[in-house]
Amino acid sequence: MEFTFLGTSAGTPTRSRNVTGLALCRSGPKPWYLVDCGEGTQHQLLRTRYSVMQLRAIFITHIHGDHTFGLPGLLTSASMLGRTEPLDIIAPTQVQRLIHAVINNSDSSLSYSLNFIDSEAPDFYWQDDYFSVTNVALSHRVPCRAYKFTERHLERQLLQAELRQDGIEPGPSWGELQKGNDVLLDDGRLIRSDDYTHLPRTARRLIVAGDNDTPELLAEAARDSHVLVHESTYTQEVADRVGPWPQHSSAEQVARFAQQVKLPNLVLTHFSSRYQSGPVGTPHISQVAAEAMQHYQGNLFLARDFETYRLEKDLSLVPLSKGT
Amino acid sequence: MEFTFLGTSAGTPTRSRNVTGLALCRSGPKPWYLVDCGEGTQHQLLRTRYSVMQLRAIFITHIHGDHTFGLPGLLTSASMLGRTEPLDIIAPTQVQRLIHAVINNSDSSLSYSLNFIDSEAPDFYWQDDYFSVTNVALSHRVPCRAYKFTERHLERQLLQAELRQDGIEPGPSWGELQKGNDVLLDDGRLIRSDDYTHLPRTARRLIVAGDNDTPELLAEAARDSHVLVHESTYTQEVADRVGPWPQHSSAEQVARFAQQVKLPNLVLTHFSSRYQSGPVGTPHISQVAAEAMQHYQGNLFLARDFETYRLEKDLSLVPLSKGT
Numbered sequence: 001m002e003f004t005f006l007g008t009s010a011g012t013p014t015r016s017r018n019v020t021g022l023a024l025c026r027s028g029p030k031p032w033y034l035v036d037c038g039e040g041t042q043h044q045l046l047r048t049r050y051s052v053m054q055l056r057a058i059f060i061t062h063i064h065g066d067h068t069f070g071l072p073g074l075l076t077s078a079s080m081l082g083r084t085e086p087l088d089i090i091a092p093t094q095v096q097r098l099i100h101a102v103i104n105n106s107d108s109s110l111s112y113s114l115n116f117i118d119s120e121a122p123d124f125y126w127q128d129d130y131f132s133v134t135n136v137a138l139s140h141r142v143p144c145r146a147y148k149f150t151e152r153h154l155e156r157q158l159l160q161a162e163l164r165q166d167g168i169e170p171g172p173s174w175g176e177l178q179k180g181n182d183v184l185l186d187d188g189r190l191i192r193s194d195d196y197t198h199l200p201r202t203a204r205r206l207i208v209a210g211d212n213d214t215p216e217l218l219a220e221a222a223r224d225s226h227v228l229v230h231e232s233t234y235t236q237e238v239a240d241r242v243g244p245w246p247q248h249s250s251a252e253q254v255a256r257f258a259q260q261v262k263l264p265n266l267v268l269t270h271f272s273s274r275y276q277s278g279p280v281g282t283p284h285i286s287q288v289a290a291e292a293m294q295h296y297q298g299n300l301f302l303a304r305d306f307e308t309y310r311l312e313k314d315l316s317l318v319p320l321s322k323g324t
Numbered sequence: 325m326e327f328t329f330l331g332t333s334a335g336t337p338t339r340s341r342n343v344t345g346l347a348l349c350r351s352g353p354k355p356w357y358l359v360d361c362g363e364g365t366q367h368q369l370l371r372t373r374y375s376v377m378q379l380r381a382i383f384i385t386h387i388h389g390d391h392t393f394g395l396p397g398l399l400t401s402a403s404m405l406g407r408t409e410p411l412d413i414i415a416p417t418q419v420q421r422l423i424h425a426v427i428n429n430s431d432s433s434l435s436y437s438l439n440f441i442d443s444e445a446p447d448f449y450w451q452d453d454y455f456s457v458t459n460v461a462l463s464h465r466v467p468c469r470a471y472k473f474t475e476r477h478l479e480r481q482l483l484q485a486e487l488r489q490d491g492i493e494p495g496p497s498w499g500e501l502q503k504g505n506d507v508l509l510d511d512g513r514l515i516r517s518d519d520y521t522h523l524p525r526t527a528r529r530l531i532v533a534g535d536n537d538t539p540e541l542l543a544e545a546a547r548d549s550h551v552l553v554h555e556s557t558y559t560q561e562v563a564d565r566v567g568p569w570p571q572h573s574s575a576e577q578v579a580r581f582a583q584q585v586k587l588p589n590l591v592l593t594h595f596s597s598r599y600q601s602g603p604v605g606t607p608h609i610s611q612v613a614a615e616a617m618q619h620y621q622g623n624l625f626l627a628r629d630f631e632t633y634r635l636e637k638d639l640s641l642v643p644l645s646k647g648t
Contacts, residue, residue: 012401015370019397039397040364046339065400065430073343073363073393077336094429101425105418106389107466142431 001026001151001204001311002320003229005303006044008269010233010248011066013040017305019066020270022208022229023050026130026151031056033131035147035208041070042077047306052078053085056128060091060119061210062144068095072102079111086113090133092120092143119145129153136221138212140247146209148221156180156197163196204311211270213247215257222261226315229303230254231270235291238272238283251288255295265317266296269303325350325475325528325635326644327553329627330358330368332593334557334572335390337364341629343390344594346532346553347374350454350475355380357455359471359532365394366401371630376402377409380452384415384443385534386468392419396426403435410437414457416444416467443469453477460545462536464571470533472545480504480521487520528635535594537571539581546585550639553627554578555594559615562596562607575612579619589641592616593627 002025007018019038025031029049033056034041045052052074061067068091078087089095096116103109117126119135120143126133132152135145156178163174168191173183176193183191205225207218212231222228233239233248251268258266268288275285289302299317301309308320326349331342343362349355353373357380358365369376376398385391392415402411413419420440427433441450443459444467450457456476459469480502487498492515497507501517508514529549531542536555546552557563557572575592582590592612599609613626623641625633632644 011404013367013370018367039394040367043337043342043364043367046337063430065396065426065432068430069397069400069426070363072389076389076393080335098426098429101429102389102393102422105422105425106387106392108389 001149001206002308003206003208003311004048004050004308005269005305006041006048007036007038008271008303008305009066010231010270010272012273013038014273017271017273018044019069021070023048024149024206024208025050030054031128031130033149034058036061036067036210037070037074038066039069039073042074044305045074053081053083055087057088057090057126059133059147059208060089060095061138061146061208062140062142063092063094063098064142064211067210068098071095071099072106072108075099075110075114076103076106076108079109083112086115088115088117088126090117090119090124090126090147093118127152134221136207136209136218138210138217139214140211141245144210144212146207146212146218146221148225149206149208151203151205153180154199154201154203156193157200159196159198168196201313202315204313204315206311211248213244213249213253215249215254218257219261222258222263225263227265227267227309227311227317228258228263229267229269230258232268232288232292233270233272234274235283235287238274251291252295255292255300258298259296263298264315265299265301265311266292267301267303267309267317268292271302325473325530326632327530327532327635328372328374328632329593329629330365330372331360331362332595332627332629333390334555334594334596336597337362338597341595341597342368343393345394346593347372348473348530348532349374354378355452355454357473358382360385360391360534361394361398362390363393363397366398368629369398377405377407379411381412381414381450383457383471383532384413384419385462385470385532386464386466387416387418387422388466388535391534392422395419395423396430396432399423399434399438400427400430400432403433407436410439412439412441412450414441414443414448414450414471417442451476458545460531460533460542462534462541463538464535465569468534468536470531470536470542470545472549473530473532475527475529477504478523478525478527480517481524483520483522492520525637526639528637528639530635535572537568537573537577539573539578542581543585546582546587549587551589551591551633551635551641552582552587553591553593554582556592556612556616557594557596558598559607559611562598575615576619579616579624582622583620587622588639589623589625589635590616590620591625591627591633591641595626 006021009017020036021041022035236250236252239250330345333341344360345365560574560576563574
């Protein structure tokens with residue numbers, strides 16, 4: 001499982017950070033998934049291995065422009081490239097209105113269909129062959145969600161000794177059982193895959209959260225998750241000065257939460273544009289890192305644009321490239 | 325008078341060319357003017373000396389997304405930066421609907437007012453202290469305009485000998501006359517600025533055209549203009565293969581027109597993303613240049629992103645930086 005940050009700035013882009021977007025895949029870039037789509041996301045994608053032609057679904061956390069204004073351009077560019085595959089858009093219903101209004105007022109049309117799915121539906125659940133996705137309501141100025149991705153269809157190992165012992169000989173039924181399918185034998189017996197296969201590892205689980213001032217809302221979802229990607233717009237000192245109105249989290253808040261729920265890997269993102277990443281300048285992004293480290297003993301990462309992380313099958317998180 | 329290309333690609337961005345946008349100023353970046361605003365225009369501006377805080381007006385040639393999808397992000401970013409100055413948006417009326425729909429469906433608001441001016445009004449005319457602007461209807465799949473910028477308030481030279489000869493002595497009235505204002509003297513005489521000042525040079529005139537398959541529509545406007553910025557989406561061979569539907573111009577078409585009207589400076593832009601600018605790759609942007617050169621003997625330029633041109637007071641056009 002890999003994910004690449006397409007933007008790590010809050011509100012407005014900077015010279016080194018675009019506004020929010022994250023590309024996710026299970027094992028290679030076909031298919032892949034996009035979480036949020038700030039302006040310029042299609043531009044960022046041109047510098048990655050991800051193509052809008054292989055995009056399976058877009059998950060939008062909330063309606064703010066720094067998470068949505070890249071949608072019209074990305075969708076119409078995919079059309080100009082000749083996409084025909086339908087595309088799922090999991091988002092608040094206003095996003096559908098925004099897209100339709102923009103298409104209708106720009107003489108645009110799409111060569112493929114959009115399948116809108118309401119992210120705020122109480123029974124929200126999405127899945128394909130690679131992932132099942134649930135979400136968690138967060139606390140922000142507008143309704144906002146965290147998406148939890150759980151990998152599906154893990155490789156099963158056949159319990160060959162048990163199969164032979166019960167008189168089930170090698171053949172097509174073994175293949176079905178290994179795929180997770182139950183099998184009706186010629187002798188009338190119904191054989192359950194779960195009884196004759198073994199899952200040698202845990203399904204990997206990743207949470208990508210939207211804007212949120214209450215990390216504790218993720219306590220339940222985080223319990224069995226291996227990575228949390230969460231906003232950390234400011235340090236606590238700046239958050240105190242700004243006041244509660246924007247409803248963002250400080251580095252300290254997120255770090256304390258991650259420590260409390262014993263989260264193994266925490267990736268912070270969505271930094272206020274006041275933070276610089278160059279060698280000089282105050283306030284500096286290292287202040288955010290220093291604050292988080294004080295309160296969290298797990299593996300801490302501060303995301304940068306184009307940085308790619310791999311969540312290995314052994315559940316370790318490895319940064320693959322340094323980003324910008 | 326200077327202008328900087330913020331995007332020179334048609335339809336979709338490439339790694340080296342953004343979609344359309346052009347920044348223009350009279351003498352320094354305060355105030356400045358934007359012609360078209362494709363997605364990512366605010367990002368491009370971060371790499372120039374232009375700030376959204378000093379932007380005086382946005383001129384939109386037509387409603388297509390590669391000329392408009394950067395508006396929501398640019399406008400809301402200006403708001404987040406605290407802009408309070410009203411902003412003129414000269415555009416087809418659908419652009420107003422697009423902006424309102426996006427703002428209403430993204431929990432956005434602006435800290436300043438937008439003043440929408442219909443670019444398709446038959447009597448369109450706009451001016452401020454620096455420029456007067458007219459437009460010309462072009463031929464494209466949707467209504468589209470070229471904007472002609474003419475500098476205003478040229479520096480006048482006082483005809484001092486004539487003033488003294490007519491008994492008008494140095495004083496505040498000389499200052500008013502030099503500014504172009506007529507003056508009522510104490511003795512009751514009304515003195516006209518035009519009678520006692522001289523304009524030592526011609527007002528500079530620049531046309532920035534939108535998408536257009538009929539350059540000849542600009543014949544009248546081009547007659548006294550010093551620079552034409554015009555799309556040249558393909559070479560003639562590609563245009564023939566694509567067919568007339570997209571309603572774009574070939575390099576040959578624009579070059580023939582510029583030669584015919586004896587235009588001194590022609591800057592081509594809005595190149596199909598099929599053209600590469602690197603050392604290898606076919607088709608190559610140099611094919612567009614070669615074709616235009618065959619049919620035009622004036623000063624020919626092919627725009628690149630971030631390239632800045634200065635139209636000097638002596639009416640020569642000088643590229644100031646190489647762009648990307």
